Amino acid sequence: MTSPEFHALRTLSAKVGSDPSLVQAAGGNTSIKADGVMWIKASGTWLRDAAAKDIFVPLDLARLTAALAADDPACESCTDFVRQDINPLGLRPSIETSVHGLMPQKAVVHVHCVNTIAHAIRSDAEQVLGEKLKAFNWAFVPYARPGLMLSRAIRKAYRPGVDVLVLGNHGLAVAAETVAEAEALLHRVVAALAGPVRDFGKPDLEALAKAAAGSDYRLPEDPACHALALDDDVRKAVSNNVYYPDHVVFLGTAIPASLASGAAAVALPGLGVLVNRNAKPSVEPMLRCAGDVFARLPAHAPLKALTATEIDQLLNWDAEKYRQTMKQV
Structure with a gap:
């Protein structure tokens, strides 16, 4: 596809995908509907590559729309509708194709915006969001695993005219008739959800380097990764629970404090974070995301963690297992 709107979508995708406050690693996705086809980011690809690589997949829009309306099990992966x-x-x-198919507007942008996640993981999320999104035609969708479960949750929450969806324990989706309008709407919502950002202090790089010496661990390339280890309440929160899908997928169900764990990353109390030398590329962006999210949460905010059942649904989902096989993830 070579239309000006598709070019605009690729440009916006690369821009959004390069902003860690909006998208981390292979998370987030964008789409555009034209001439009976919905083009959407491919599973396991990175939005930041959209301007330089072919990362979009064409789906038969009529078949996808009909299947979503019929609650067709094929909507679990949507691979049956690929052209x-x-x-x-x-x-x-x-893996989030259903979000885009259920929003009727031509351009859809789904991001894991840290401003949004900081609200969406609260147990009082809908109430707090309602106060900040009064100027928008929005809907709150309680957490559901992407795929058929999320499709059902969106259909239940959606109202005609809605162009902003906040997905509980997940992220944000905005939609408009043009890419430019979708981008403008995205920035307005993100700004509306902005708030104070807490400073957790600085890591002890000397102590971290000493701890890592001779081990399978190294200092992260992105210094923002350290934040989640510098506040003890935050470290305990992210070590003992997970609050959104990509955290459990890329960081596991816990971020331990011991190098003997062999985990993808460890959070050393009051010192900072170390990353396993064999960790996948997505690990550092997700560590930063955790710190960025909690820095935007008031201390002692009421939180809603993913349940053991919800975690199991993610880890044993075929579509997620496929994404994990992608080398760049």
Whole structure:
């Protein structure tokens, strides 16, 4: 596809994908509907690559729309609706394709915005969001695993005219008739959800380097990764629970404090974070995301962690297992 709107979507995708406050690693996705086809970011690809690589998958829009309306089990992965005749790279659609298919507007942008997540993981999320999003035609969708479960939750919450969805324990989706309008709406919502950012102090790099010496761990390249270890309440919160899907997928169910754990990352109390030398590329962006989210939460805010059942649904989901096989993830 070579239309000006598709070019605009690729440009916006690369811009959004390069902003860690909006998208981390392979998270987030964008789409555009035109001429009976919905083009959406492929599973396991990075939005930041959108301007330089072919990362979009074409789906038959009519078939996808009908299947979503019928609660068709094929909407679990949406692979049945891919237009393979114009998908030469054999890409698979994003695991969040249903979000885009259920929003009727032409352009949809779904991000894991830290301003949004800081609200969406609260147990009083809908109430707090309602105070900040009064100027928007929005809806709150309680947490559901992406795929068919999320499709059902969105259909239940959606009202005609809604162009902003806050997905509980997940993120934000905005939609408009043009890419430019979707970008403008995105920035307005993100600004509306902005608030004070707490400073957790500085890491002890000397002590971290000493701890890492001779081990399988190293200092992170992004110094913002350290934040989650510098406040003890935050460290305990992210060590003992998970609050949104990509955290459990890329960081596991706990961030331990011991290098003997062999985990992808460890949070040393009051010192900072160390990253396993064999960790996947997504680990550092997700560590930063955790710190960024909690820095935007008031101390002692009421939180809603994912349950053991919800975690199990993510880790044993075929679509998520496929995404994990992608080398760049």
